[in-house]
Amino acid sequence: MYKLKKKIHHDNSxxxxxxxxxxxxxxxxxxxxxxxKESKGNKFLSGNINFNYITPFLISDFDNREIxxxxxxxxxxxxxxCNIFIFSEKLYDIIVRFNLIEHRIFDGKVLLGEDLIDxxxxxxxxxxxxxxxxxxxxxxxxxxxxxxxxCNIKNSHQTLNELLSEYSKKYDDFFMWEFDxxxxxxxxxxxxxxxxxxxxxxxxxxxxxxxxxxTLESLQITECPINFEYSDEQ
Numbered sequence: 001m002y003k004l005k006k007k008i009h010h011d012n013s014x015x016x017x018x019x020x021x022x023x024x025x026x027x028x029x030x031x032x033x034x035x036x037k038e039s040k041g042n043k044f045l046s047g048n049i050n051f052n053y054i055t056p057f058l059i060s061d062f063d064n065r066e067i068x069x070x071x072x073x074x075x076x077x078x079x080x081x082c083n084i085f086i087f088s089e090k091l092y093d094i095i096v097r098f099n100l101i102e103h104r105i106f107d108g109k110v111l112l113g114e115d116l117i118d119x120x121x122x123x124x125x126x127x128x129x130x131x132x133x134x135x136x137x138x139x140x141x142x143x144x145x146x147x148x149x150x151c152n153i154k155n156s157h158q159t160l161n162e163l164l165s166e167y168s169k170k171y172d173d174f175f176m177w178e179f180d181x182x183x184x185x186x187x188x189x190x191x192x193x194x195x196x197x198x199x200x201x202x203x204x205x206x207x208x209x210x211x212x213x214x215t216l217e218s219l220q221i222t223e224c225p226i227n228f229e230y231s232d233e234q
Contacts, residue, residue: 001224002208005200006070019056019067020076036082044104051108051121070218074199083124092120098192098207102128124195130160134231137183142167179226186232
């Protein structure tokens, strides 16, 4: 497996940078925000949610570089618990040919300068990854903002959300999780793109090769530091 993430900078450019994306400009955002709050990342939004339009921004008010649109970006400024990612149509046309975890697709537009750019908005559920890994054998690592790690965490809960809730209270919501030892169910062998609960995806070698052939400059692909094992091999 490999790790897919977006580049933050455009080849170390001093004049261009990939922007983050905000949902605060979405027309009828009250319905959008209300639906996200209600779903809590555990159920899909209704089909009448509008993603017209989304706006890019740079984190720092003092960053005067030209904003570029990455081929995929998490919708960060807004109701982030909905796990909505904005994909360029070029990237979407590639990944749709592969096996993804359960998701929902919405049409959207990004206002970049004076141009409205068509995009695809994909929502992944926080709990959907539970369908693919085995709690009985997997262990986890959490890291807070002070880079304090706690490793080899064995889950004593029934769901991932319960496990995360435990550490959310300890770290005041500011932490990231990842696998320490990942034991996957056999069905995971067929998956080509797997949302890991953060801003990144795990991808198969098949999908990696397709993305590299497409030469999408805003993407960064690295070898996954996690060794995926399977529960039927334990």
